[in-house]
Amino acid sequence: xxxxxxxxxxxxxxxxxxxxxxxxxxxxxxxxxxxxxxxxxxxxxxxxxxxxxxxxxxxxxxxxxxxxxxxxxxxxxxxxxxxxxxxxxxxxxxxxxxxxxxxxxxxxxxxxxxxxxxxxxxxxxxxxxxxxxxxxxxxxxxxxxxxxxxxxxxxxxxxxxxxxxxxxxxxxxxxxxxxxxxxxxxxxxxxxxxxxxxxxxxxxxxxxxxxxxxxxxxxxxxxxxxxxxxxxxxxxxxxxxxxxxxxxxxxxxxxxxxxxxxxxxxxxxxxxxxxxxxxxxxxxxxx
Numbered sequence: 001x002x003x004x005x006x007x008x009x010x011x012x013x014x015x016x017x018x019x020x021x022x023x024x025x026x027x028x029x030x031x032x033x034x035x036x037x038x039x040x041x042x043x044x045x046x047x048x049x050x051x052x053x054x055x056x057x058x059x060x061x062x063x064x065x066x067x068x069x070x071x072x073x074x075x076x077x078x079x080x081x082x083x084x085x086x087x088x089x090x091x092x093x094x095x096x097x098x099x100x101x102x103x104x105x106x107x108x109x110x111x112x113x114x115x116x117x118x119x120x121x122x123x124x125x126x127x128x129x130x131x132x133x134x135x136x137x138x139x140x141x142x143x144x145x146x147x148x149x150x151x152x153x154x155x156x157x158x159x160x161x162x163x164x165x166x167x168x169x170x171x172x173x174x175x176x177x178x179x180x181x182x183x184x185x186x187x188x189x190x191x192x193x194x195x196x197x198x199x200x201x202x203x204x205x206x207x208x209x210x211x212x213x214x215x216x217x218x219x220x221x222x223x224x225x226x227x228x229x230x231x232x233x234x235x236x237x238x239x240x241x242x243x244x245x246x247x248x249x250x251x252x253x254x255x256x257x258x259x260x261x262x263x264x265x266x267x268x269x270x271x272x273x274x275x276x277x278x279x280x281x282x283x284x285x286x287x
Contacts, residue, residue, distance in 0.1 A: 001058055001059070001060055001061065002019060002058065002059040003056065003057070003058050004018075004019050004057045004058075005054065005055075005056055005057075006051045006052065006053055006054060006056075006057060007053055008053060009051065009052055009053065010050075010051050011047065011048050011049065011050060011051065012032075012037070012039065012044060012046065012047055012048070012049040012051060012057070013025070013028060013029075013047035013048065015051055015057050016028040016031065016037070016057070019057070019059065020059075028047075031059055032044065032045045032046070032047060033045065034062075036059055036060045036062070037057065037058070037059055037060075038057070038058045038059075038060075039051065039055055039056070039057055039058075040055055041056070041058075067110075069106035069107075069110060071086070071087045071090045071101075071103070071106060072084045072085065072086055072087070072090075072103055072110075073085040073275075073276075074110075075133065075273050075274075075275065076271075076273055079266070080137065080138055080139060080142040080264070080265050080266045081135055081136065081137055081138060081142060081146070081265065082107065082111070082120060082135075082138060083133065083134070083135045083260070083273045084103065084107065084133070084134050084136070085131070085132065085133055085134075085275035085276060086103045086126065086131060086132060086133075086134055086275075087131055088128075088129055088130065088131040088252050088253060088278075089128060089252070090102070090103055090128065091103065091128050092104060092122075092125035092126055092128075092134065093122055093125055103134060104120065104122055104136070107120050107136055108120055111138070119138065120136045120137070120138060121136060121137040121138070121140065121142070121143035122136065122143075123135050123136060123137055123143055123146045123147055124147075124150055124221065126257050127224065127227070127255075129239075129240075129252065129253035129255070130253060130255045130256065131255075131256050131257070131278055132159070132256050132257025132258060132275045133257050133258070133259065133260045133273055133274065133275040134257070134260075135260060135262070135273075137265070141265070142265040142266070145265035146262065146265055149262050149263060150221060153219065154262070154263065155221075155260065155261065155262045156217070156259070156260070156261035156262070156272070157217070157218040157221065157257065157259070157260060158215060158216065158217050158218075158257075158258050158259040158260075159215075159216040159218070159255060159257050159258060160205075160213065160214070160215060160216070160255075160256045160258045160277065160281060160285070161213070161214045161216055161226065161230065161237055161254055161255050161256075162211055162212075162213055162214075162237065162238045162249070162250060162254030162255075162281060162284045163211065163212050163214060163230055163235040163236065163237050163238060163254065164210070164211060164235055164236055164237075164238055164245055164246070164247060165210075165211070165212065165235050166207050166209070166212055167202070167204050167207070167212040167214060167233075167235050170203065170204040171201075171203050171204070172201075173199060173200065173201050173202070173219070174198075174199070174200045174202070174229040174230070174233060175197070175198070175199050175200075175219075176188040176197075176198055176228075176229060177190075177191070177192050177194070177195025177196060177197055177198070178195050178196055178198045178222050178223075178224070178225060178228060179194055179195045179196075180223070180224075185224075185242070185243075186223060186225065186227070186228040187228055187232070188228065188229070188232055196220075196222055197220060197222075198219075198220050198222040198225040198228075198229065199218070199219030199220045200216055200217070200218060200219060200220075200225060200226055200229050201216065201218075201219060202214045202215065202216050202217075203215045205285060205286055206284065206285060206286045208284070210247075211238060211249070211284055212235065213281075213284045213285050213286075215258075226255060227240055227242075227243050227255070230243075231244050231245075237253060237254050237255050238250055238253075238254035239251070239253045239254050240253055240254070240255075249284075250278075250280040250284075251280065252278075252280065254281070256275070256277065256278055256281060257275060258274060258275060258277065259272060259273070259274045259275075260272070260273050260274075261273075
């Protein structure tokens, strides 16, 4: 920590110029943007902040470079949430057979690099073979506010899917009641009292004769609803042999959680995040 007692009136930027005479103004402004500067023990970010004799200016050393675990990419992080892109074949949370190789466990270790008291909280999940965007909370209140949005269906969840066959019409909605059988496979049921309503809106992006690329928007967030509803419509997701697919042109499940939009739990402002489209998907999408 670099400390300096102000001797004469000046702006904060002028004070920093005196403390670090060899640094460019751009570098000094980055000190402010990265929350490294405090005035009288309070974080300061305004370069024109007036200082008076006796004020104490402190500049913290740069934060250590954190190791991001292989299999996840951090898209956004602040004091309340952390948003990641998960690779395919990685569990979101632990199962009886696997507890360590999960997005949650990796993210837990990641935030602990900064402070051993840091925690992350599970808000939602996506299937193991599905890649894409996930949001985790960094406090119980943030978790509760986010989960309230999911329950109220105020979260926008968009997926990209590569499916077998030509889907028609070019736009539509799948609506059914889903149950989970003894083998943990999700399927539709005619008994509404037994199942849970699942709604998925789709739009065809491109077709090439053998496959259709779809943009999917969830009306509900039931477990396995996309995979079950597309299979029952006669268009299983490419690579999804569990639900009847006979081909695997991507060498993985052709499902990607592309976009997630919600209201920030602290600011109340709308935010949206997109996970990069996997390279294997690109040849099936519009050019």
